[in-house]
Each structure stands twice: as C-alpha cells, then as structure tokens.
Amino acid sequence: MKILVLHGPNLNLFGRREPHIYGTTTLAEIDGQLAALAAELGVELETLQSNHEGDLIDFLHRNIDSAAGALVNPAGLTQHGVPLHDAIKAMPFPVLEVHMSNIAAREPWRSHSIISPAVKGTLQGLGPLSYLLGLRGIVALAQQAAAG
Template sequence: MKAMVIQGPNLNMLGIRDPRIYGPAKLETIHQNIKQHAEQIGLEVDFFQSNFEGEIVDKIQECLGQYDGIIINPAAYSHTSVAIRDAISAVNLPTIEVHISNIHSREDFRHKSLTAAVCAGVIAGFGPMGYHLALQGLVQILTELNAIKEARKQAAAQNAQPQQ
C-alpha cells in the first residue's frame, strides 16, 4: 500500500511559525516520524509540500494510478479552495484531511473546510500525531476496500463456473 502526504501553504514554516499553535517540530522532523510509523504498519509514503494551489492540484491528480490513498493538510486552502476539493473528488482515492491545530477553536473563517466533504475523514487538533492517526485510518480504509474487491472477485469467479 502506498500513500502520498500532501502539505499545503506555510507548513514549510513549521517550527518557526507560531509554535504555540503549531508546536516546535519542523516539517522535516514530522515527515521522518510519519515515515517511521508508516513502515511499522506496512505503508509506503512519499511527501510533497507547496505554497501554490495549482501545484497541489497537480500533485493530487498525479496520485491517480500511482498511490492507493492521500493524506492532505491543505492548510489555509481548506477554507478557500474549490480547485483542491474538485481534484480530491476527481481522483476518487481515499483521502484523509489533517490539521495540526484545532481549526474549530480558532478564528471563525477556519471553522469551515471546503475540502473536508470529499475526504473520508478529518483529523484536527492533535498536533503532528494527527498524521499518525491518519495513517492508521488510511490503512484501515484500504484494507477494507481490498477485502471488498477480493470478495467481489471470488463471487464473480463462482458465478462464472458452469452450473451442474
């Protein structure tokens, strides 16, 4: 199983930007920890970060056929980007949205996520541990989807056998 972790704008500033809200860890450290946890649960992960909406849309589209799922922190674009929402919807890959801070305890404009409705789930407010929770959730979703595919394949094979 393979997943892409996509990080949105300003997340490259983690460790510098408002550590009271986002914590002291740098993005590179968070990615190292994600990679270690992913290996422990049998998931291969790659990482991408951009401050540009179009690059994030391109990366989501590139995931189609290359990855089994996406973990995304759209950051500020969660609240504004119909384009990112449409890209997530178009690729139809299991996607989990992560926010380091609790967006519901912050400014009113952060309470609404345009992207959340097209994601399998949203994790917010657990700091970098939210990515680990997302990994667990994604593995569970992918395991269930694989079981459904296998059951359908077996049922189709049984139905294709000649009746006696």
C-alpha cells in the same frame, strides 16, 4: 501500497510559525515520524509540501492510478481551495484531512473547511499526532477498499 501526504501552503514553516498554535515540531520531523510509521505498517509513503495549489493538484493527478490513499493538510487552502476540493473528489481512493490545530477553536473564518465534504474524515487539533493517527486511519481504509 502507496500513501500520499500533501502539506499545503506555509507548512514548511512548522516549528517556526506560531509555535503557540502549531508547536515546535518541524515539517521534516513530522515527515520523519510518518516515514517510520509507514515502514512499521509496510506501506510506501510519498510526500509533497507546496505553497501552490496547482502543485498539490498535479501531485494527486500524477498518482491517481498508483496511490491507495492520501492525507491532506490543506492549510490556508482549507477555506478557499475549490480546485483542490474538486481534485480530491476525483480521486478513486480514500482521503483524510488533517490539521495540527483545532480549526473550530480558532478564528471564526477558519472554522469552515470546504475540503471536508470531499474527504472521508478529518483529524485535527492533535499536533503531529493528527498526521500519525491519520496515516493509521488511511492505511486501514485503503486495506478495506482493497479487500472489497
């Protein structure tokens, strides 16, 4: 079972960017924690970080027939990524939205996600734990979908 992890714009700066909001954990550390958990859960993980919406969409399209689920942190595309929203809706597998911070507790313009209506659920505000709980959740959802 293959699970995708998509990290949106500027997330390559985790650990450096606004540590008072996102903490000091780097993206490489998050990916390492996810890889360890994926091994424990017996699933294959394929990750991509891009500062370009089209790259994230292309990644979903390339894996449309081979992935069982996806975690997406749309980052700055959360409020404006209509093409990403549409690509997620086109996927035949479950997708969860994750955020390190609680977007509802930040600036008012951040609190609305146009991605949320396209996904099965959202985990936010838990730092790196949002990703780890998201991986457990997406694996469980993918297993349910496979069982019919």
